[in-house]
Amino acid sequence: AQTVTQSQPEMSVQEAETVTLSCTYDTSESNYYLFWYKQPPSRQMILVIRQEAYKQQNATENRFSVNFQKAAKSFSLKISDSQLGDTAMYFCAFMKLGGDDKIIFGKGTRLHILP
Amino acid sequence: GAVVSQHPSRVICKSGTSVKIECRSLDFQATTMFWYRQFPKQSLMLMATSNEGSKATYEQGVEKDKFLINHASLTLSTLTVTSAHPEDSSFYICSARESGEGYEQYFGPGTRLTVT
Numbered sequence: 001a002q003t004v005t006q007s008q009p010e011m012s013v014q015e016a017e018t019v020t021l022s023c024t025y026d027t028s029e030s031n032y033y034l035f036w037y038k039q040p041p042s043r044q045m046i047l048v049i050r051q052e053a054y055k056q057q058n059a060t061e062n063r064f065s066v067n068f069q070k071a072a073k074s075f076s077l078k079i080s081d082s083q084l085g086d087t088a089m090y091f092c093a094f095m096k097l098g099g100d101d102k103i104i105f106g107k108g109t110r111l112h113i114l115p
Numbered sequence: 116g117a118v119v120s121q122h123p124s125r126v127i128c129k130s131g132t133s134v135k136i137e138c139r140s141l142d143f144q145a146t147t148m149f150w151y152r153q154f155p156k157q158s159l160m161l162m163a164t165s166n167e168g169s170k171a172t173y174e175q176g177v178e179k180d181k182f183l184i185n186h187a188s189l190t191l192s193t194l195t196v197t198s199a200h201p202e203d204s205s206f207y208i209c210s211a212r213e214s215g216e217g218y219e220q221y222f223g224p225g226t227r228l229t230v231t
Contacts, residue, residue, distance in 0.1 A: 010187075033218055043206060045222035091158060100172075101147060101212055103220060105158045 002027045004094050006106035013082055014114050020067075021077045021109045023092030031097040034068065037105075038078045040088040048090070051075065053097075079111075087113045117143050119211050121223035128199055129231055136194045138209030144189035145211035149220065150182075153206040165192040189214065199230040208212045 003026045013019040025034070036048040051059045051068050059066050063080045079086055092106040118141040128134045138148055144218045146167050151159040159196050163184050171184035181203075183195040192211075196203050210220040 043153075043208075043225045045208065045210075047219070050219075080170070095218060097218070101218065101220070102161060102162065102164065103210075104161075107158045110156075 002029070002096065002104050003092050004081055004090050004104055004106035008098060008109045009107070010110040010112070012114055015082060015084060018078060018080045019082055019111065021079075021092075021111065023075045023077070023089055024102050025073050025075065025094050027073070027093070027094065027096070031053065033095045033097065034066075034075045035093040035095070035103070036064070036066070036075075037091045037093060038058040038086075038088045039083075039108075045091075049077065074087050082113045084113050084115060087111060103108050117141075117211075117213060117219075117221040119209065119214060119223040120206075121209055121226050124224065125227040125229070127229045127231060130200055131198055133197045134199055134228060136196075136207055136209075136228070137167075138192045138211065138223050140190045140211045140213075143211075143213045144162045145192075146189065146214040148186060148192040148209055148211045150184060150192070150194050151208040153208060153211070153225075155206075159208060162194075170213070175216055194197070196228065199228070201230045204228055204230045 005024045032053045038046045049061045065078045067076045068071045089108045091108045094104045122137045148165040149161045153231045159165045162177045165184045165186040167186045173179045186192040209223045212220045
């Protein structure tokens with residue numbers, strides 16, 4: 001069975017700073033996707049970034065980038081130039097390729113961006 | 116972009132009654148939809164996978180007779196909480212995967228259920 005672990009329940013950073021959210025996962029699968037989702041106070045789940053396990057290059061989306069270490073089963077999210085609108089709950093998630101499309105979520109990290 | 120809606124956004128019902136929550140894919144067809152439950156300040160817990168035209172697949176520990184799922188069309192899945200009790204109060208979220216279009220799932224805005 002797959003598991004996703006987020007070891008930081010809550011974090012706070014000043015606006016414009018860079019912050020890194022940690023995530024580790026456990027799986028015996030070789031083909032899978034990893035995701036970071038954002039859930040703001042509205043509770044709407046928003047896909048921030050995704051990474052295909054077969055790709056060695058780390059995914060980047062504007063101010064958001066990941067550090068994907070497949071051997072270590074680590075998938076951290078870096079937010080650069082943080083903004084007040086980045087305040088949200090962030091979930092790391094795993095999905096096996098070619099399976100039942102189930103997404104397994106970590107417990108989340110609550111991120112506060114301070115003015 | 117792909118949009119998923121949920122109705123109602125919030126509902127209050129009395130203990131013992133049933134309540135239905137709808138999940139619709141507005142601009143795409145979804146063979147598969149997923150239903151999650153989220154308690155305050157917790158993660159999303161998958162309840163069941165809804166497949167169009169067939170029975171839903173429930174996760175271990177989820178009572179299929181209590182949480183009835185129907186996926187009657189490629190754009191609509193419903194979750195009915197039967198004989199609701201206060202412990203069923205929660206935030207319910209659905210997601211939908213576009214038929215034949217890879218892996219991405221699109222999430223609805225959620226439904227807050229309060230059972231009094």
